Amino acid sequence: MSELRIIPVPTRILTEDDDIAEAIAYYAGAEVTRDDLVCCAESVVAVTQGRFVFPEELDISAAAEFCCRFIPDYGSLASPHGMQALMDVEGKWRVAAALFAGFLAKLVGKNGMFYKWGGKEAAMIDDVTGTMPPFDKAIVYGPAEPDLVARKIAARVGAFGAMVADVNDLKRSRVVGVSGGVDGAPAARLLLDNPFGNASQKTPICIVKNYRQYQEGHTA
Template structure:
């Protein structure tokens, strides 16, 4: 039986706009590049989902099963990546593009001109306008979705860079079909300081609502091994 207990330190329920939701983490084995996402969903999610649920799947396991994770030792940053990474603000919640390897992957994913433009505008807005956040606004979702290594992550991902998933909306639709079409699916990028909906089978206008439902990151950010979960209205 799949374990649907709350992760340590995380609440099982959240109330948004007067509606209470359960956020039920689904534990899996350690997902690796040779795993098949559909088989994972069949094995762990299909036995526990109900009609009317919303299955939310982290972008990380989608990307991993698409072959979009690589070890740090296999990434060879160019001098530009070394230079730009020095100016990225690092936070306790993740390194982002603040290391040469993640910046190198941003250059490859987004293109050098776009990253240079984002860096230039960001430098100007921070110094002159005292405003932050312009780098990722200009660099775009591909840059924002790059996950760097953190010490609390399950190996080998504590020494890996994971890119954003390809075609997350198509992935969400495929998973909905796989599960019989009686529930909705979200591909999410949720961390301990916020999040984004990358792919959805629902109206995109509702994306911000689902980000709020998941804003405290019920799946956890480290070794919980819960890369997907269920949002279920409390009746």
């Protein structure tokens, strides 16, 4: 089997004026083969789609001020502006009801239900400092149509596949979008050490070399 390697790819700062597939082709295309998986940080995909808001643009409600107190300090919704950003897209009453129901679910041993019931953005929003400058000063929503984005990336660079992933330094790795033929589960496990560098490193893209052979050997 060919050697499996993960190669972080440096870029310039990507903005809403960029097309993510074209940016990946420019910065990583020469490295990609038909055996490789191209991965991109979900927050950077969202930025290129213009899916972000700055805290000063939000009108913070009393409900957001109250509800954010029940989120752990490390969470993106623990600040009033993070919570308000969620309420603006998912609805104030839905979020508040999901928070209350999630608390009740915890009492019977079911954790994480708030993020299931609070709408898809509940688990996707990145608060300030969550992505590449200057968007570290913005609240970034999840990307739109991530599976379609992954398919476009794979087709543009001629890769075995592509994946949009939500990875952090807390050993959390989650598939947000994936192209056809790619099993996201083993790919997500490979990213647990977070090869992305969304801050000063400017490496929001990585190439998993020889992933096709790896997947064939790790799936039934």
